[in-house]
Amino acid sequence: MIQKPSWLNGDLVGQLEEDSIRERLEALVKLVHEAPFNITGFRTPEELWVHGVFDAVQTVQGVRLSEIHTAIDIGSGGGFPGLVLAILMTSTSWLLIEARQKRAEYLGYMAERLNLSNTQVIRERAEEFIRHQEEYREWAEIVTARAVGSLKTTLELSLPFLKIGGRGLFPKGRTHVRAEVEEARELCQKLGGNIEEISVPYGDNGTSQVVRVVKVRATPPQFPRRAKWLGMDITKE
Numbered sequence: 001m002i003q004k005p006s007w008l009n010g011d012l013v014g015q016l017e018e019d020s021i022r023e024r025l026e027a028l029v030k031l032v033h034e035a036p037f038n039i040t041g042f043r044t045p046e047e048l049w050v051h052g053v054f055d056a057v058q059t060v061q062g063v064r065l066s067e068i069h070t071a072i073d074i075g076s077g078g079g080f081p082g083l084v085l086a087i088l089m090t091s092t093s094w095l096l097i098e099a100r101q102k103r104a105e106y107l108g109y110m111a112e113r114l115n116l117s118n119t120q121v122i123r124e125r126a127e128e129f130i131r132h133q134e135e136y137r138e139w140a141e142i143v144t145a146r147a148v149g150s151l152k153t154t155l156e157l158s159l160p161f162l163k164i165g166g167r168g169l170f171p172k173g174r175t176h177v178r179a180e181v182e183e184a185r186e187l188c189q190k191l192g193g194n195i196e197e198i199s200v201p202y203g204d205n206g207t208s209q210v211v212r213v214v215k216v217r218a219t220p221p222q223f224p225r226r227a228k229w230l231g232m233d234i235t236k237e
Contacts, residue, residue: 056081
């Protein structure tokens with residue numbers, strides 16, 4: 001493991017020093033780095049630690065993690081933040097949803113190699129999965145989603161999975177985050193959510209922030225809509 005950056009904080013930071021945790025994270029970084037195809041845009045082990053592992057830890061900063069028993073990561077890709085958080089939160093049941101077949105298969109392979117019995121990988125689009133697996137509607141206490149689209153699209157995919165009182169944690173680039181938040185407020189309210197706050201900037205040169213959303217009421221059953229309607233201002237079933 002490389003040296004932790006000065007911007008890293010939160011409840012999980014201390015766990016990074018535990019031998020069993022560090023060994024699993026090192027194994028994850030190695031598996032991602034040696035993947036037989038480009039599973040992430042990060043190319044070097046250092047990039048994987050900083051922009052993958054440490055960024056994942058920062059995503060859940062401020063959340064009372066001891067109270068989290070069910071969690072979903074949408075668009076898990078190379079396992080960031082989903083697999084990292086599953087390693088660190090072993091008492092939490094994690095559902096990693098990834099639509100692309102090769103990535104989903106490799107996610108499952110990595111979860112097996114890492115002995116993550118608390119993790120299940122779903123190869124399907126999130127908006128389709130929830131339509132035929134209604135038991136996962138309002139199931140999760142936290143939902144994370146990184147780089148799955150605009151904030152409006154991210155909210156429509158994520159909020160139907162959240163329990164009332166649960167939180168959505170969405171890393172975003174700092175440059176346009178406030179404009180995205182303002183554009184997404186009305187749809188967020190329609191989905192039963194409330195944009196709680198935008199985190200302080202973190203990461204290299206303070207380029208990242210986390211949009212935190214709380215679920216305050218049930219999401220109407222017509223959401224999420226089909227892929228071509230996701231995040232749009234009109235209601236379409």
